[in-house]
Amino acid sequence: MNGQSDAVPTEPAAPRPSTPGLGWDEFSRELVDFFASVKLAIFLFLFIAITATIGTVIQQGERAEVYIQEYGENAYRWFLRLGFTDVYHTWWFTSLLGLLCVNSLTCFYKRFPSVWRSMKQDKVGVTMAFIKNLKQQAEIPVENTKESVAQSLVQHFVSKGYRVLAKNEPGEVTVYATKGVMGRVGAHMAHLSATVIVLGGLLGSYYGFQEFGVCLEGQTYHIPRGNFDLKVDKFWIDYHENGSVKSYNSTLTVLEGGQAKATKTITVNDPLVYNGIWFYQSSYGDAWDQVEVARINIKEKETDKVLKTIDLEWQKEQALADLKLKLSITDFVADFAFNSTEKKVYSKTIEHANPAVKLVINEGDSVQATPWLFQQFPDLFEIKDSKYQFELVGYKPRKFTGLQIAKNPGINVVWTGCTMIVVGITLSSFIFHRRIWAKIVPAPTGVTVHIGGTTHKSQIDFNKEFRKLTEKIQTFKA
Template identity: 75%
Template sequence: MDGKPDVVSEQPVPSPSASRLGWEEFSREIVEFFASIKLAMFLFIALAMTATIGTVIQQGERAETYVQEYGEEAYRWFLRLGFTDVYHTWWFTGLLGLLCVNSLTCFYKRFPGVWRSMRQDKVSVSRAFIQGLRNQTVLSVSESTEPVAERLVKLFGEKGYRVLAKSDPGEVTVYATKGIMGRVGAHVAHLSATVIVLGGLIGSYYGFQEFGVCLEGQTYHIPRGNFDLRVDKFWIDYHENGSVKSYNSTLTVIDQGTPTITKTITVNDPLVYKGIWFYQSSYGDAWDQIEVARLNIKEKANDKVVATVDLEWNKEKTIEGLPLKVKMTDFVADFAFNSTEKKVFSKTAEHSNPAIRLAVDERNTVQSTPWVFYHYPDLFEIKDSAYQFEFIGYQPKKFTGLQIARNPGINMVWVGCTMLVVGMTLSSLIYHRRLWAKVVPDEMGVRVYVGGTTHKSQIDFDKEFRKLTEKIQAKPLS
């Protein structure tokens, strides 16, 4: 309206290339973060601290164990933080997951360059490239180009190098390389950590580990494998001085009613069936059964011992010379009574207050099932009986402690361990070394430009490089 042209402000249009560049920078920063050595060190320290917690604080114990040792308030915090089962907490799994990501990112970032260098032989190089290497020298040899080049090929080959030669107008270039697998070793070791961690996580979440207390002659059902396990025999071998030499269990697997496999297991020699491992873990005195109990039988009238008998477990015995039949039917190692359920039970596995239960038949008129105590012989007496029973000794029945476990990730862990050993061996014992030599004619014969690099062990390579250059200058035998 005023005669001036309208000015239209132009909004800047975002450039697709600028947007793409921003995303590339962001992704590069992400890769740098997850591949950083700082993250790896943080994760290793955090895992070490976590493992220390899992070692100091017993894992998977009953609540009363933690309350007794650390107090009730500390136990509540342990539950909140997962300290009673550290290795199955979400944050421990997260640390392992981050370690896997760190290891894989390092592999992704660094290995392609190594792989390209393995696949590509850099033969055609300039003199300036050779003279820019850490180990380099220029030699004058009074011979023609071809004999010197042939001597270089032979000399490098004798030292274990793989040699390539290229002839260009006016010069010959010789390239030699060896120990390329030494560059791979560190990356194999990186990858092995991921394989081991993944195998451990698979075993942790899809496997199990339990402890079974088993008695000789008993058969137990293994629900996770849907078969039965029979303990045929358990025994302990001793040294001459009386110390325990070994403890052993003979086990038989019964699958669908048919004995399938029998094996005697010892420590570090388990039985394996359907992927379930049965380890000989421990042994001890059973808390609910004994082999033999010894009794004194007294007359109540004069407190005189009229008989001393040994009772076998759950076998009735007729007492010679007395109108008595006695059988031992029950045993508890630490006697306790549940007044609500009216039941006797052993409150601990320790033999702190042992007691046996007898089935007494006296003249077919007095029948009783009294509990007789080892530490309190006169605590109870049988009404209308002429006799008092005194529990004076017993032979405990040994149990075999079996660790029962399935670990579906164990093969992956072994593969990872093998990769770790192979990777560390390659990285420690094999060094990637490369040599270049360019033979150029001059007025006095030829000028040889020699240079080389090594991935590790620089001192040894310096010695090898010096000896090679000395041999290049040496006159060949006619």
């Protein structure tokens, strides 16, 4: 032993290949593939459909009491937390639409450039092997010169609507014919239209508005979002002979600085449009705070005898000299309620469930009173020191016109997207991209035409066309 180790020396271990990390190129490709995936598109369309269903089933933008009455207080609290009372303006619905835009744009970015390059690229310089590897291909001997066959072939393609390119080289002639490339563009146009429609919807959602106004004939209302006034000149209802409603109409005038700028009679589906704001005829009904006329019975208190029945017009005083009375109607509520805190009478609903009018009475020089008269409870109150008893026996409510007031700055964008999708689907459905290559090479007894073609749709029709083309080439004889 010499003190040295007798261990067998080993060869140095080969370095282990390092596993490359996920670089930016790989990450970007994965990201593009994810956002362009069909699975993501299906997921987004599914959840948008579910959301739209919720927004359709649950009324949007109603008052709290409407939801509480229909669904209960606990359900209303959850509606507020989840945004179900205003689905289309929630952050999560906007996010779904944003992701749909990203998905559509990514698909367009991933697929359209190759189509565009295909449209712009010179396809004449192909090899014989390329033609022979096409699904549709044939070799046709023709007893003629290559120049004559090439000329006849070009003329035939032109007559069939093809765009033709030809290349004459020593020993061969190459002919390339193509048509229907817009069919490829159409599919991508339809794809891109979804983004345009969604962007138009978002533009209208965030920068537009939709409101409902109850308006009375002869009244003028200020439109703050348009900085002008709107006067309801007239409202009327047309009836069929059987008494059913035929149409309801409003004549509206737009005022700016007291000057009339536009006047139009609107009906359902025929709105007034001014400065981008649309006024639709939406509904009509009986006003809950005004009447045209109220019929009052005046009875002698001691005998309960009806002395006179009069019709009082809204807020117009009427003098009865024989009874030494002056009467007028100053207020009306369709469904009487009283706020004890504010000491105020109001209509708790718009339904004419418990109608009442406020009657102002001047009886001689001794009695002045302002009682509420109830149609359903005529003897509810007695007027002190008066010789008369008053009762409400009927009334004619004023009709209101319900106007839907809306502005949607994205509507033109949406219509552009709709046009794109119609044009895109039409192009994609009825125009098919077809490409045919032919190489004409000399042969011992003339030339041989090596021909092949492809189509991206309607393969059966293309097979028939290709077969007819081969039969036509056989006729190109000298």
